[in-house]
Amino acid sequence: MGQALIGAIANDPAARLSGALEREGADAILRDAGEVAGLGANGVTVTADPDEAFDGADAILDFTAPAATRAFADMAAQKGIAHIIGTTGMSADDEAHVHLAAERTVIVKSGNMSMGVILLSVLVERAAAALEASDWDIEVLEMHHKHKVDAPSGTALLLGQAAATGRDIDLDQNSVRMRDGHTGPRAAGAIGFATLRGGSVVGDHSVIMAGPGERLVLSHHAEDRGIFARGAVKAAIWSRGQAPGLYSMRDVLGVS
Numbered sequence: 131m132g133q134a135l136i137g138a139i140a141n142d143p144a145a146r147l148s149g150a151l152e153r154e155g156a157d158a159i160l161r162d163a164g165e166v167a168g169l170g171a172n173g174v175t176v177t178a179d180p181d182e183a184f185d186g187a188d189a190i191l192d193f194t195a196p197a198a199t200r201a202f203a204d205m206a207a208q209k210g211i212a213h214i215i216g217t218t219g220m221s222a223d224d225e226a227h228v229h230l231a232a233e234r235t236v237i238v239k240s241g242n243m244s245m246g247v248i249l250l251s252v253l254v255e256r257a258a259a260a261l262e263a264s265d266w267d268i269e270v271l272e273m274h275h276k277h278k279v280d281a282p283s284g285t286a287l288l289l290g291q292a293a294a295t296g297r298d299i300d301l302d303q304n305s306v307r308m309r310d311g312h313t314g315p316r317a318a319g320a321i322g323f324a325t326l327r328g329g330s331v332v333g334d335h336s337v338i339m340a341g342p343g344e345r346l347v348l349s350h351h352a353e354d355r356g357i358f359a360r361g362a363v364k365a366a367i368w369s370r371g372q373a374p375g376l377y378s379m380r381d382v383l384g385v386s
């Protein structure tokens with residue numbers, strides 16, 4: 131995602147890359163960030179020092195890992211920099227940490243930054259509200275590339291949350307995250323998740339609403355990681371002048 135972000139910033143006249151961070155020992159350290167992204171030199175040197183990378187920045191675009199995101203949330207809050215979080219696979223404890231940091235700075239956090247997925251979540255919420263839970267079973271199916279380390283995807287959870295909100299139920303209390311063996315029949319009102327991994331799939335998500343004699347399927351297919359990067363840049367630009375708080379991509383895109 132780092133390379134996609136550098137590309138999205140270069141293509142947006144309202145944005146400027148001020149720093150680029152990688153982990154100590156990574157091949158990209160001390161290289162030109164534009165060259166690492168395959169765009170030609172842009173004069174920004176990749177560093178392993180977060181302080182150096184964040185110095186002078188208005189926003190941090192963070193697509194890393196939960197432990198890093200926790201640490202960067204503290205740094206962003208302390209420096210008063212907006213924190214745009216795309217990292218997924220965060221625990222409840224990580225989420226609570228981010229909530230606390232959002233008391234001190236602007237945080238935009240979303241399991242998916244693309245316009246299409248955010249609109250899909252609105253449609254899922256409406257469909258789930260309209261369809262009787264006793265008749266319509268909701269399953270969220272996702273497939274990603276073989277390098278992905280967390281499951282279900284952040285997007286699948288975001289879509290599951292949209293369905294739960296539409297039904298006015300608690301997702302954690304009603305979700306089935308895996309099935310194996312003699313599971314018994316499906317619990318009425320459950321929201322199920324199924325995960326596929328393989329190849330180079332950028333990100334496919336379907337919310338299946340299975341009713342008596344018919345099936346409604348709402349899907350999104352990501353073809354290029356640029357859609358996530360462009361959303362993150364949009365969020366960073368939007369964050370300017372906002373009051374501290376935890377925001378979603380619905381806030382950024384103005385859809386509900």
Ligand SMILES: NC(=O)C1=CN([C@@H]2O[C@H](COP(=O)(O)OP(=O)(O)OC[C@H]3O[C@@H](n4cnc5c(N)ncnc54)[C@H](OP(=O)(O)O)[C@@H]3O)[C@@H](O)[C@H]2O)C=CC1
Binds near residue numbers: 243
């Ligand atoms: N919300 C959205 O729209 C999207 C979210 N994502 C999420 O973004 C995250 C990253 O995805 P992706 O780019 O594919 O993953 P990668 O593993 O390719 O990239 C993550 C990078 O972050 C680096 N990193 C981790 N910890 C630190 C740290 N403490 N300091 C500096 N660098 C660090 C990793 O280094 P190292 O390899 O050395 O650990 C790695 O280079 C995932 O959680 C993914 O699910 C991805 C796409 C879209």
Ligand SMILES: O=C(O)C1=N[C@H](C(=O)O)C[C@H](O)C1
Binds near residue numbers: 218242282283285333
């Ligand atoms: O890891 C990925 O690649 C992606 N992660 C996000 C997720 O967990 O949903 C967003 C997108 O689907 C790609």
